[in-house]
Amino acid sequence: MSKRAIKLLxxxxxxxxxxxxxxxxxxxxxxxxxxxNNPKDAVRDFKTERLPNSKYFNLDAVKDNKSSYPHMLPSLKQFNEAASVLGLRKDDKLIIYDRVGNFSAPRVAWTFQTFGHDNVYLLNNYPLYQTYSYPTETRPLENISPTTYESEEFDSNAVLSFEEIIQIVSNPDTRSNYNILDARSYDRFTGESPEPRPGLPSGHALGAKSLPFSKVLDSNNVFLPPQQIKEIVKSLELDIEKPTIVMCGTGVTACILKTALDSIDFNKKGIQVYDGSWTEYSQRADPELIVKGTA
Structure with missing residues (x-):
């Protein structure tokens, strides 16, 4: 289990x-x-306005293209190539943000950390930054001079595979040794609402608890103060002496939960992201390992 913490800024x-x-x-x-199902265009928005000197990291492009599941982590070689194209260096201090505030940016921050980039911060958050009238950039993008980004590290303890989570949830004794959190909406967790991706059943993994990612953010998508997050953790009866697994639809918003837990030092035994998350689990797990309702 990885104990690396995402740092809020x-x-x-x-x-x-x-x-x-x-x-x-x-x-x-x-x-x-x-x-x-959102009509917004992230690339177009980036070209229109951004933090000065920003680079754009495309989650839909920097992934395992051989996988049938969205947003699975890329290979080390592919990650290095993507970072090189962005003109990044291993010693850069990276400030990750997204336009929603805290939605996909935690996943990007987690990705860089997983591939061994140490100086990674998560801006908390861009809409709040805009309210202060701090500088933004609207000029046309300049050509990027590529670098040679060479990470030799992949933190396998940060990510969980399908085979690993099945081993955990299929055994009651093993399952009881973990906190398993699902960041999707409660209605999707219980199976009352459909998944946004056509054809996928809703429901949840055996042993998982529901913690919609919106619960750890305020109305402006800023992370809640640590004390409020601690109260949420207490209400779910999570055990700090157990390792924690976070999942969601495709492994993106699970990283919001990881960041929230990191902010209260709830990573004593480590936190892992189940990369394939519900999109993979719902299609590959045996029916008896898929739960509808709250039980």
Whole structure:
């Protein structure tokens, strides 16, 4: 289980980081991504307005293209190539953000950490940054000079495979040794509402508890204060002495839960993201391992 924590950065702290003396470059990364049923265009939005000197990280492009499931982590080679095309260096301080506030950016931050990039921060958040009238950039994008980004690290403890989660949930004794959290909406968790991807059944994995990602964010998609997140964890009777697995629809919003738990140091035994999440699980798990309702 990985104990690496995603670090939150307020807009004010981000401005301070820009003015601090450091040998490392500070590079904002726009990781905006929208659900398939959302008509917004993240690439077009990035070209229209962004944090100054931003790069765009495309979750729909930097993934395992051989997998039939969306957003599965890319290979180390593919990740290095994508980071090189963006002109990144291993010692850059990366500030990850998205236009919603905190939606896809935590997944991008987690991806960089999983591939061994140490200086990764999550802006909490871009809409709040805009309310302060801090600088944004609207000029046409400039050509990027590629670099040679060479990470040799992949943190396999940060991610969980289908085979691994099936081993856990199919055995009652093993299952009881984990906190398993599902970030999808409660109605999708119980099976009352359909999945946004046609043809997928709703419901949840055996042993999972529902914690919709919206519960750890305020109305402006800013992460709740630590004390409020602690109260949520307490209400779910989660055990800090157990490792935690987070999942969602495709492994994106699960990283919101991971970030929230990181913010209260609830990673003593580590937190893993089930990459395939419900999209993979619902299609591959045996029916007896898929639950409808609250039980």
């Amino acid at each position: 307020s807009p004010l702290s981000y401005r301070g980081l820009l003015s601090a003396r450091s040998d490392a470059r500070v590079i904002p990364i726009d990781g905006s991504w929208y659900m398939p």
